[in-house]
Amino acid sequence: MPARIFKPAKTAMQSGTAKTHEWRLEFEQEVPRSLEPLMGYTSSADMKQQLRLNFPSKEAAIEYAERNGIPYTVFEPHEPKRRTLAYADNFRYNRLGQWTH
Structure with missing residues (x-):
């Protein structure tokens, strides 16, 4: 069963970068999930x-x-491009765009 090695992205509820510094190994789905007919639950027999x-x-x-003989695929993280802006940049004389005040 192949595994994925990746660096998890931050959740939508996070504004910081907590829990995104570690790398994670997760196993791919080996057995497809099945739908339980009575209650409609989704279940799988794959415990990994x-x-x-x-x-x-x-x-x-x-x-x-490699030590445990697990085939794996590494996914590199996509680092966001950060622009540092100051509040004073909103009032610069030579700023781009129209002055709206």
Whole structure:
């Protein structure tokens, strides 16, 4: 069963970068999920799908996967482009765009 090694993105409820510094190893789905006919629950017999392992670095996660014979795929994180702006930039004389005041 292949595994994914990735750095999790921040959730929509986060404004900071907590819990995004570690790398995670998760197993791919091996058995498709089934729908329980009476209640409509979605279930699966694949227990490895619930397993999530966190590592301090990408190298540690790769080393663990290779040591245990787990095929893996590494997904590199997409770092956001940050622009630093100051409040005073709103009132610059030579700013781009029309002055609206």
